[in-house]
Amino acid sequence: MKQSILRNGLNNNPKPILLIGASGELGGALATHYATLGAALCLWGRDADRLATIANACRIAGATRVDVRSLDLRDVDATIAAIARDDDTEPFDLAIIASGLGDIKAVGALVEDAAQVAQLGLVNFVAPSAIAAELGARMAKRKLGKIVIIGSAAAFHALPFAIAYAGSKAGLARFADALRINLRPHGVFVTLVSPGFIDTAAARKVAGPKPMLMSPARAARLIAQATQRGQAHLITPWPFAFLRLVDRALPRFARDWLLRALTPPGR
């Protein structure tokens, strides 16, 4: 039973899949993807109305069961307690952390606002890392589980106009990779996903060109495939993997020049 949901996302009596950030567009697309496979879902988000809407859509799409939890991830202690409660009630074999906050420096600002830097650190690094640690320890005891962490291709580059976003996602990427190595001998797979641009309202709010823009539905399908394979790292679309190599290979002065040249005017 346990193995089949990990392979297929399908089961006659499936364990719920935990989806954090389900009220968002990528999270919603992931929820719908698994709903069409007949999964049971535990959807977490903050906006209760959007969560209710996506929960209804998932029921219509074929989810066998949908539970929702609305909470603010910035309250990290409450978040960890909620993970423990939900996992005690019914253990998760698969958890996808697709929450996140985007931001770029305001026009004319010298650096990003300190309070905003703190918010991004909490939502993009502290909360997802703590959730993954709590779930990882629990899954390791059961010798079964998959944790998927949605990072960003922004983590590959020291973006001077999105310092907090690039920095928090880079920290999350390193955490995910280390956790993967830590947990693999205990039967737990950790998959890091580093997407380029996905066509969501959050992405559209950020000015500038968005090459190789992907639909949330396509991103969700690719993430589900990588999850099924237990892939260590999905970088999508693939040219972002090439850009990562270029960033690493360039001498510092050339890389700094390029990143300054890519900075939108006024930022």
Ligand SMILES: NC(=O)c1ccc[n+]([C@@H]2O[C@H](COP(=O)([O-])OP(=O)(O)OC[C@H]3O[C@@H](n4cnc5c(N)ncnc54)[C@H](OP(=O)(O)O)[C@@H]3O)[C@@H](O)[C@H]2O)c1
């Ligand atoms: N869109 C892109 O181009 C792109 C590219 C690379 C990586 N990503 C990553 O993909 C993930 C999803 O992005 P998206 O574009 O789908 O963004 P989105 O629609 O804004 O979704 C973000 C999700 O995070 C949740 N969230 C934010 N702050 C929260 C908080 N304090 N407490 C609880 N939940 C909170 C939101 O909940 P509420 O809406 O309920 O507040 C929402 O469910 C993020 O990690 C993002 O960094 C996106």
